[in-house]
Amino acid sequence: MDQNALKKQVAEAALRYVPEGEVVGVGTGSTANFFIDGLAAMKDRITGAVASSEATAERLRGHGIPVLALNDVDRLPVYVDGADAVNEHREMIKGGGGALTREKIVAAVAREFVCIVDGSKKVKRLGGFPLPVEVIPMARSYVARKLVGLGGRPEYREGFVTDNGNIILDVHNLDIVNPLDLEKTLNNITGVVTNGLFALRPADVVLVGEGGGVSVY
Numbered sequence: 001m002d003q004n005a006l007k008k009q010v011a012e013a014a015l016r017y018v019p020e021g022e023v024v025g026v027g028t029g030s031t032a033n034f035f036i037d038g039l040a041a042m043k044d045r046i047t048g049a050v051a052s053s054e055a056t057a058e059r060l061r062g063h064g065i066p067v068l069a070l071n072d073v074d075r076l077p078v079y080v081d082g083a084d085a086v087n088e089h090r091e092m093i094k095g096g097g098g099a100l101t102r103e104k105i106v107a108a109v110a111r112e113f114v115c116i117v118d119g120s121k122k123v124k125r126l127g128g129f130p131l132p133v134e135v136i137p138m139a140r141s142y143v144a145r146k147l148v149g150l151g152g153r154p155e156y157r158e159g160f161v162t163d164n165g166n167i168i169l170d171v172h173n174l175d176i177v178n179p180l181d182l183e184k185t186l187n188n189i190t191g192v193v194t195n196g197l198f199a200l201r202p203a204d205v206v207l208v209g210e211g212g213g214v215s216v217y
């Protein structure tokens, strides 16, 4: 099976986590896109969706799925999203597509976070995938110096602006021994909007698409 087939397989497996008559939180990226396509087939059985990015909102609307503002929703039983890397504690690096801030907000509200990945995303230790950090534009150089001080090598994502009007620094070479501590440390740098570590709010369930089928942990 190629990687896209594995993504589709795992995305379809996540459909059984969608409760009837409820609003669903929907992530961003190629794996989440397969989930949206699957969700279209059951759109009459849900109230609507909250999107974690403009791209996701557009794809949902394209399928005729109502997109609701998070502020108008009083409960969100489930959030389904991909990840760039996930460890055995269900901690993740996210934001390869630059949607980390809205993803973190929707994940914070959701009762259950279902992470959907193909087998290539499973890692022993986070840090191999460069860590995306969303930064207020005027703080770019300041934040970059702080990241260097933490042992990282920040790279400015040229030409990319987030849905929130900010920039992304992708941080290479971080040795992430303790994701929880690093997430808090990065949150404390003035000018940082969000970092792509999801350790304070890890996934509740990880579905992994592999050659032999979908495993759950």
Ligand SMILES: O=C[C@H](O)[C@H](O)[C@H](O)COP(=O)(O)O
Pocket: 027, 028, 029, 030, 031, 032, 081, 082, 083, 084, 093, 094, 095, 096, 097, 098, 099, 100, 103
């Ligand atoms: O900003 C993007 C998101 O965090 C995605 O969930 C992540 O990059 C994984 O995307 P994909 O499913 O395309 O590998």
